[in-house]
Amino acid sequence: MRFFVTSAIALALGQGANAAFGLTSTSSRYIVDTDGGLVFEVNRSNGDITSLKYNGVEYQGTGKASAINSGLGTSTVTGETVNGYIKITVKASGSKVPVTQYYVAKPKEATIYMATYITGEVDPGELRWLARLKTSELPTGVHGDVGSTRGCEAFEGKDTFKCSNGQTRCKMYTSDRFIDDKVHCVSGSKAAVCMVMPGTAYETSASGPFMRDINSQTGDSDQELYWYMNSGHVRTEPWRLGLMGPYAMTFTSPNTKPSENLDTSFFGSLSIQNYVAANGRGSVSGTASGVPSGYETVVHWYNKNNQYWTKATNGAYTSPPMRPGTYNIKLYKDEFLVANDTITVTAGQTAQKDIASKEPNTPVIWRIGDFDGQPFELKNGDKIERMHPSDVRMASWGGSYTVGTSKASDFPMALWSKQGGTATVTFTLTQDQVKGHVLRIGTTLSFKGGRPSVKINSWTGSDPGAPVLIDSRGITRGAYRGWGDVYNWSVPSSAFKVGSNTLTVGVYGSGDATWLSANYIVDALELQD
Structure with missing residues (x-):
């Protein structure tokens, strides 16, 4: 059910009033109360998030909104309640390539679930979720101050900085390997705000399990929190297209990380474009052998549309749920390629595949x-x-x-x-x-x-x-x-x-x-x- 309220009441809700789970609107914005401590507002003309109040404190920055890239521009924005969840759909009309952004709220959770659907590369050649938050409330970036530009001057391009003590800073220094980067957070004395990439969130990103990209940048006024879906930052594959995610931005208490295993299966009931539920997927199981003890055994599946990976335990592995198709397989000793193969994945079935290292043992x-x-x-x-x-x-x-x-x-x-x-x-x-x-x-x-x-x-x-x-x-x-x-x-x-x-x-x-x-x-x- 969708409720419309007066501007005065909507404003009160937007300022963090204790209200039940629900969606309200004015002529310019949608206001979502998750009934989990988070109230956020979405601009109805462009889909930007303009307010993020958690436990009554405003965390949204004052200079720029939170959005895909630097904002999608003119968009058609709709809000509705579907099967007990709030869903806001943003269809961009001002970008060169059609982009659809979804915001979803679940009752009693201080979390914005999201997904991004694209049909081609966007200008300027990268795709990212960027939350512009208040540094005053969230001064600590991912990996501490490695991405903090405060008091430092750019000396290489516009993104690498040197401080007076001779130390250097860059937002790229906040990155982690995709295979490990399931949760990353910025934090302050009252809260932490975290990006969560659960399950198969990376399946339409590019460049495999060891790709790394920007996670945060700390400026004087804005704490920027990112999830990069695609970019040109040491990219070794063409972009993949389709649905990016689901992924999430969640608010929690300081020094607390949310679970990396967020359940996003409810997206199957929300008519999300290009979403494939578990029953439309298959998997691969088997043994990966020949990698010496002391090294990670990583199995990587990929084709032009999707990518997946897992770490074997005692040689045994099971893939994440995969979209049907034929995939190349790579086996790595840590990050060193030691074998190649192929496999076909069928919906509803688990394919069996053993793979062994072909690295020679040369004296x-x-x-x-x-x-x-x-x-x-x-x-x-x-x-x-x-x-x-x-x-x-x-x-x-x-x-x-x-x-x-x-x-x-x-x-x-x-x-x-x-x-x-x-x-x-x-x-x-x-x-x-x-x-x-x-x-x-x-x-x-x-x-x-x-x-x-x-x-x-x-x-x-x-x-x-x-x-x-x-x-x-x-x-x-x-x-x-x-x-x-x-x-x-x-x-x-x-x-x-x-x-x-x-x-x-x-x-x-x-x-x-x-x-x-x-x-x-x-x-x-x-x-x-």
């Missing part, structure tokens, strides 16, 4: 780091997700490594053509070891065509050629994951000598700016026996 003379698709064990790898490579907390770039005495953290996790110098590896060979070997270097991400150059003593390896371009800044914005290229050089016996040998690793590529020259991130390197 090596030495290895630096782990071939796991991550640079974290190498120098500065423990910091790169949350700060710029010029940050004062970073160790100096470049360096030397001596096999047998050095630690993995002595070898730099990234090299630049214009900054950071080169890295050297000193190793000793016996007479029996002076023969042909394979030098193998794994990388996780490249910028401006950066790839390894190698020299052993007086022998120089050939240029392996530039990798496929990802047209996005990476390492300077905290990203480390790209294509995951692996390079191999067959090194002749004449390159080696008995006793001490030196490998010099540098960068092919160029660039004008210090930190934006050609670069690549190192996964691991080894000399095979």
Whole structure:
């Protein structure tokens, strides 16, 4: 049932009066009281959220509204009560690509459930939910202050900042891998506001389980809370289209996270465009084998329309509920690809599929780091997700490594053509070891065509050629994951000598700016026996 009230009463409700669950309206807005402490208002001309009151406190910022991207512009906005839930539908008419945004309220919950339906890429080439909240009420961003621009000045683009103490900030530093990012929050003394991505919320996003994107940015007046559905930030796939979500924004007490397992099955009763309920989906179960203990075993399904993933437990896995179709399968050791396969999923059925690692167990003379698709064990790898490579907390770039005495953290996790110098590896060979070997270097991400150059003593390896371009800044914005290229050089016996040998690793590529020259991130390197 839908109730219409006078403007005066609607205003009182909008200011957080204790009222029963319900939808009211004026000529300019819809007011939703969830009867769970949250009252929010939606602009009837464009679908923006203009007020967010939780327990009587206003959390909506005063400068700009909360909306998809920076607002959808002129839209048709309708509100109704359907099967006991409040549903507001926003159909944009001012954007280049039709976008439909849904807001749904459930009784007794301080939560706005949402879903976003698109039929093409939107301008300016990214799709995000952006809540603009009050910094005064919610001063702590995701991962603390790594995304706070307060008191800092931009020094790279308009999104990377340096503070007076030499530390750096960027909203990209608030990101986490999609496979792990199920709940993220901004908080204050009275409340936390959290984005929740339950179930298959990421199924129409792009670039797989290890994609990361902006979660928050803290400014002087606005605390921005995001959920990025699609962007060009180190994206390795074309956009997927269709229904994004369901996802949710929920209000809770400070230092409390809502459950990552929000039940969104009630969307099946709300006539949400392109929503597929559980009974219209299938799944895959099986065993993933061959990944050594100590590494995550990740199974990833994808096609041009959808993507899914899970972590195997003791080798056993079951997929999330999947839309019917034929899917590629990737098996990862942490983030290092070790097998490929395919599977067809049918609604109402569980397909059986075992997959095994095809990573060869090649003997090596030495290895630096782990071939796991991550640079974290190498120098500065423990910091790169949350700060710029010029940050004062970073160790100096470049360096030397001596096999047998050095630690993995002595070898730099990234090299630049214009900054950071080169890295050297000193190793000793016996007479029996002076023969042909394979030098193998794994990388996780490249910028401006950066790839390894190698020299052993007086022998120089050939240029392996530039990798496929990802047209996005990476390492300077905290990203480390790209294509995951692996390079191999067959090194002749004449390159080696008995006793001490030196490998010099540098960068092919160029660039004008210090930190934006050609670069690549190192996964691991080894000399095979």
